[in-house]
Amino acid sequence: MQNFLILIREDIARVKEMSEEAMQAEIQQYTRWVEKLAETNNFVSGDPLENYGNWMTSESVRSDGPFMESKEVITGYIMMQAENLDHATELAKTCPIFETGGMLEVRPIMKF
Amino acid sequence: MAAADKLSIQQEVSRLYQAHAGALLASLLSYFKLSQMEMAEDVVQDTFEAAWLDWSKKGLPDHPKAWLFKVCKNKALKAMQRKSYQDRRYGSTPPERGGAAALDRAFLPHEIADTQLRLLFATCHPDLSPKARIMLTLKTQAGFKTEEIAKGLGMQAEAVKRQLSRCRAFLRERNIPLKVPFLLQSQPRLNSVHQVLYLLFNEGYYASGGEVGIRKELCWEALRLTRTLLDTPKIARGDTYALFALMLFHSARMEARLGANGIMIDLENQDRKLWDRALIQSGIHFFNQAEASAGWSRYHGEAAIASLHCTSASFAKTPWASILKIYDRLLELEDSPFTRFNRCIALFYGGEPEKAVQELRQLAPGPDPVLYEASLAKLYGVMGQKERSREHYRRAMAYAFSPFERRAIREKLEKLGGGAL
Numbered sequence: 001m002q003n004f005l006i007l008i009r010e011d012i013a014r015v016k017e018m019s020e021e022a023m024q025a026e027i028q029q030y031t032r033w034v035e036k037l038a039e040t041n042n043f044v045s046g047d048p049l050e051n052y053g054n055w056m057t058s059e060s061v062r063s064d065g066p067f068m069e070s071k072e073v074i075t076g077y078i079m080m081q082a083e084n085l086d087h088a089t090e091l092a093k094t095c096p097i098f099e100t101g102g103m104l105e106v107r108p109i110m111k112f
Numbered sequence: 113m114a115a116a117d118k119l120s121i122q123q124e125v126s127r128l129y130q131a132h133a134g135a136l137l138a139s140l141l142s143y144f145k146l147s148q149m150e151m152a153e154d155v156v157q158d159t160f161e162a163a164w165l166d167w168s169k170k171g172l173p174d175h176p177k178a179w180l181f182k183v184c185k186n187k188a189l190k191a192m193q194r195k196s197y198q199d200r201r202y203g204s205t206p207p208e209r210g211g212a213a214a215l216d217r218a219f220l221p222h223e224i225a226d227t228q229l230r231l232l233f234a235t236c237h238p239d240l241s242p243k244a245r246i247m248l249t250l251k252t253q254a255g256f257k258t259e260e261i262a263k264g265l266g267m268q269a270e271a272v273k274r275q276l277s278r279c280r281a282f283l284r285e286r287n288i289p290l291k292v293p294f295l296l297q298s299q300p301r302l303n304s305v306h307q308v309l310y311l312l313f314n315e316g317y318y319a320s321g322g323e324v325g326i327r328k329e330l331c332w333e334a335l336r337l338t339r340t341l342l343d344t345p346k347i348a349r350g351d352t353y354a355l356f357a358l359m360l361f362h363s364a365r366m367e368a369r370l371g372a373n374g375i376m377i378d379l380e381n382q383d384r385k386l387w388d389r390a391l392i393q394s395g396i397h398f399f400n401q402a403e404a405s406a407g408w409s410r411y412h413g414e415a416a417i418a419s420l421h422c423t424s425a426s427f428a429k430t431p432w433a434s435i436l437k438i439y440d441r442l443l444e445l446e447d448s449p450f451t452r453f454n455r456c457i458a459l460f461y462g463g464e465p466e467k468a469v470q471e472l473r474q475l476a477p478g479p480d481p482v483l484y485e486a487s488l489a490k491l492y493g494v495m496g497q498k499e500r501s502r503e504h505y506r507r508a509m510a511y512a513f514s515p516f517e518r519r520a521i522r523e524k525l526e527k528l529g530g531g532a533l
Contacts, residue, residue: 023297024298024299024300027294027295027297027298027299028298028300030292030293030294031292031294031295031298031301034289034292034293035286035288035289035292038286038287038288038289039286039287041287043289045291046291046293047293048293048294076293078293
């Protein structure tokens with residue numbers, strides 16, 4: 001078993017405009033998804049991110065980062081354990097994010 | 113060591129258990145995972161047994177709480193090492209836990225508070241029965257022992273044990289995670305938490321079985337946990353405030369409800385001077401906050417009714433018309449036999465006794481036939497229909513199990529006169 005970081009990216013404008021009902025429906029979906037991952041012992045941890053933050057370089061600190069306007073803002077992460085990258089990818093395919101047009105990044109945690 | 117010292121150490125150990133067993137268990141569960149509840153419970157029990165053995169020989173340490181946390185951590189590490197060794201021996205890979213550093217993190221004060229809250233939301237899982245959720249809550253949040261849960265809920269210890277072991281199996285088989293992203297924001301889950309705390313309070317407040325001391329603790333525990341929801345502003349909603357207010361209004365009357373021999377005194381006959389004014393004031397404060405928020409729930413309605421009772425100078429001055437309106441609104445929200453039953457009582461004292469009794473007779477006795485029959489008996493008594501009153505008290509007696517109820521009914525029958533049972 002190996003650990004994988006799943007970065008969840010989506011259009012932040014969509015997230016900001018969501019109604020309370022839509023938000024609650026999504027929470028239900030994600031809860032079920034995470035419980036399923038946990039049932040097969042693949043879920044390790046995960047958290048949603050606030051939709052604000054600071055983007056820093058050696059010269060500047062900006063609160064409206066270069067990605068804030070894009071459709072690819074990281075809105076959360078999941079840490080899962082899987083046999084290998086293929087397995088992790090198969091598991092990630094079941095993520096509800098694809099129903100709302102978002103995208104995922106599946107990255108093995110380096111281990112040596 | 114002198115016997116008196118031993119006694120005081122024993123008292124101190126049980127006080128520390130009440131204060132910290134829940135926090136220790138939560139920390140361990142965030143380290144071990146929910147699926148290993150039994151192991152976490154064993155470590156907590158071992159810790160307090162070790163404290164008792166060590167302290168009764170050497171006396172109290174300078175910082176008993178720090179002692180407990182340190183010993184608990186060491187025992188957890190050892191238990192984990194044993195488990196990993198066994199897992200490897202039987203060919204399965206032990207999950208990574210990050211060793212002592214991760215365990216230290218699990219014991220940080222702000223982590224403990226967060227974990228306890230997440231644990232509450234995790235154990236109020238919709239796939240568990242409400243009763244199972246209550247037991248798990250008592251076990252994991254307050255460190256109640258199996259016998260205490262049994263006494264509090266008026267159940268057999270064996271039945272509680274069986275139910276708890278089914279709960280542990282559910283958590284293990286489904287591998288329910290403690291930290292599900294977004295779960296603290298889930299409104300249906302918050303509804304379930306509210307319901308569990310409401311039922312927990314009611315078990316303590318209304319149930320006819322169980323021991324008085326333990327049942328009061330159920331009420332305090334429900335109040336304490338509701339308070340932790342209120343202390344998390346992102347979680348608390350208007351109905352959380354209403355629920356808390358409702359519990360405060362009821363708690364204000366707790367002492368006055370309890371007669372000298374454990375018999376419940378009904379609202380009409382309570383000594384209102386015994387009602388706790390500070391709790392009523394506090395209830396009003398939180399009720400106002402509930403009213404200021406959007407939405408109206410059954411907790412708003414029940415708190416409103418309780419507040420009207422609490423602020424009436426006497427039973428005769430109860431504003432029944434206002435109460436009746438609130439019951440109508442509650443029925444619109446959710447039609448339940450319990451609400452219909454209470455509405456009939458309000459209708460009776462509100463000036464329509466004939467109609468109220470007629471409506472009451474149309475309701476089925478429901479899950480609490482003792483209360484149903486005894487209430488009908490009482491209302492007939494108020495109307496001067498002694499024979500009917502006696503008849504319904506006799507029916508109530510046929511259903512009554514607890515010695516408190518039986519004694520209370522016997523006293524009523526004796527007052528009515530006209531022959532034995």
